[in-house]
Amino acid sequence: MNSGHPASDGDWKRCGLSHDRIFGHVLSLELWLCLLTLIVWHVPSHPQTLKAGEAQVSRAGVLQKPDVLTAANAEANEALNSKTHSSASSAESLIHRDAIRQTVGVLASDALEGRQAGSRGGQAAAAYLVTELKKTALEPAGTFQWYQEFGNNCRNILAKKTGSDPALREEVILLGAHFDHVGYGNVNNSRGGVGQIHNGADDNASGTSLLLSMARALDAHPPLRRTVIIAFWDSEENGLIGSTHWVNSGLVRTDRIRAVINTDMVGRLRNDTIKVQGWRSMAGFREILARANQSSKLRIKFDDTVNSDSDHWPFYSRRIPALQVDTELHEDYHRPTDDADRIDFEGIERISRWIFRAVLTLGNQDTIPAFRNEVLQESQRGVQYVTPLAATPPRLGLTWKNEPAEQGEIVIDYVRPGSAATLAGIEVGERIISFGPFTELNTQRLKSLVVTAPPVVPVTLRKPDGTQREVTLHLAGSAIRVGVATRSDPAMPHVVGVTDVIPFSPAAAAGLVPGDWIYQVAGQPVGSIQKWRQTADQMTEPTELEVENMGQLRKVIVTPILFSGSSGS
Template sequence: MRKITFYISIICIIGLGSCTSYTTDKEIRTSIEKDIAYLADDKLEGRAIGTEGEQLAAEYIAAAFKKYGLEPKGTDGYMQPFNVKKATNPHEEAVIGDAEGGITGRNVVGYIDNGAENTVVIGAHFDHLGYGEEGSLYRGDKAIHNGADDNASGTAAMIQLARILKNKGKDKNYLFMAFSGEENGLWGSNYFSKNSTIDLGSVDYMINIDMVGRMNEEKTLAINGVGTSPVWMDKIEAANTDTLKLVTSESGIGPSDHTSFYLQDLPVLHFFTGQHEDYHRPSDDANKINYHGIVKVVRLIERLVLSLDQEEKIAFTKTKDESGDSPRFTVSLGVVPDYLYDGQGMRIDGVSEDKPAQKAGMQKGDIVMKLGDSTIVDMMSYMRALAAFQLGDETKVEFKRGEELKTVDIKF
């Protein structure tokens, strides 16, 4: 056995055959832990776009791309700087472009050029909320929002996929991107999709990795965008050799960076392990990450991508914008829904302080079965029920806690 290993090593060294190095799960996990520890450290002060912390994070990602042999594919080395002039009133939109002034953000872009006709884009946003001035759900004193799950987890996973595919994927080119400005409105991916450093016509599909650090005990993984190509479901199911519990949705539109590519008529997928009570709060820290779960996500994406490596460019399918069907509501229970729950009712994944649910004694894990006169069967029926109420209204909530059915009074 030692002689065989020795001869294989010699063949690899002198180039008489093709040898692929294998990255172990342990190596992947160790690197992910290191990357998240850095990106979600207080010294980066929450990685808000346009800050020193965002720049430090971008430089760290660029160094990782260089380490794993990716070519620079930004407009300034690995960087693609862009400027944003924020809206001055609620009726305007931010202006994203090259004009002077405003906020300067930067995407980080690395490329594996295999001389192929088609290119696969794999991306993750790396920015977060800084001290929580905008977008935070925290109501305490000013505090750093480290965003370990959102989205140091996706960024670390994306870096490991670059490491793996540099040695494995040979029949397509691979573009890896860390986007900035996602938290403000998909600014970085929007800019890239309209100022691409490659021909978007050559792009086969785009994979977006956003918040993959909190896989639950049921090993649930949400994959959005499965309707954007007819090949997705069969390929995903074949790649799911770890038998993760997959929750899928068809729409290519969603509150993350895959949307920018879907709007360019490209097949997309968004990988997500679910929202939680630390979402957009200072408590989203590295010590709460499920690192084993991230490795599972990386391996599934690896298998999926490699299953398409030698195939023709996949077909694009337009999907219904499911977000357009969402009812509008002006009140809230003050809970974080468990978006991965597929049972009857709406399961609570977190409860906000001093909000109606918390005041009524509701807890994480409770399953809302009835709100007022409306029976709750899923998230959509829950949102429709909320839409019937106004600030100051009073009603009853019926919910399950374990096997016990409870009813409480609430006031919005």
């Protein structure tokens, strides 16, 4: 991830640094590639992801091959060797933590000296990625086969899988990640340890390993209707130079790019939480991401702001729907301590598979909405998601003892002057035996009944002397059928957002909370907010809602409380 801003004219010269000036001598690329074959077996394993049968790391740091591969590893290796098209699930199995661990280990090795753009380590990293891409059936998509060169010694690496639909194959889904880092660091880009190798395991060997796994999975999957481009960007750390160069080069017309997903620093998954910026740039982006997340079970932090510090920005700023995905900064950012032994490889696997499923949707759905120009203002002023409901006057005007009800009866301990209870003649010490048609009361049940009751309700009371009497309550306000305040959002068509929940209402009992998004009612899309409100007002039986919060879908049952002859909303 870039620590500054998009490049100025002077930044472009950094790709022309001489190897002789940086290292004092030139190491041939062929010899460097030979070293890479040795690096592969010096990849440290994440201690939290080791299981029986997996490779173990010796004290010398050398990866020991296990006698017996785990079932998961065997599955991944078998899939890697297969060139036949497979189902989405088997293609997804290519996205495996062992392959990710290997890629990160190569790119974050000391031998690559921090992969500074234009350096011998950066070029060796590029050569390694091309070697891996050549093992697939993906097509080169650069100006010179796999490469798009710029500056002096800098190069983007580009591959594609052409779409299958003659009407849609000219449209492009672009997946990007930068593979360069800051080398030995300098006063402008290092947060400590200038002169030491900055391996950049998280920034951004993690995103690069994700992208390479995606390339393998897409290779094994039947072509999508749209074309998918895989872009490994160079010189991001110098100011987004590689991605900006590609956008400006005209290799692909920008009006054909339907969506961009950029991954930068995805190797430190904490509390299962991944951050996504740019989701408001396309209507429906959030729902695609949420539905793709059902098996990964990530907690997606949908950020309304959009920063300019990574390779999504050259696309977003040109009004192309673009996502930036990361696990956020940490104390090792741009320090020599950003090493492979601190990477959560299982986390990258989960994130990769989630993005892969989202790409399948983007690549195959009939249409993709255009860029939402409104997002340029929304990302600056923020979006109001939680709007508390205006306070409503107490409907009943009494309180009762906060203790278990005796024989289903509620004991009244206070009656507010001027309330519906006072006007009905209810007195302290009396017990509520029934409320409308409902008996066997408890405190939680009575609170829900008061919220959902029609304006006129018969109530049966038991006096302290044991005699019973019936009174008629004329409750303040109106009945609540569901009990939520909702809003529409142009970035979320056919969905309504929950901004507040009335305590003790059916919505509260179902577990709805502010910040929820209601996607479906009884298996059907919600539609407009007007349609939702009509549905809620007319709800007369238990109804299943599909709800999303932080990218996780769940089903809840809202059970309205019906009073005989009531017409509350």
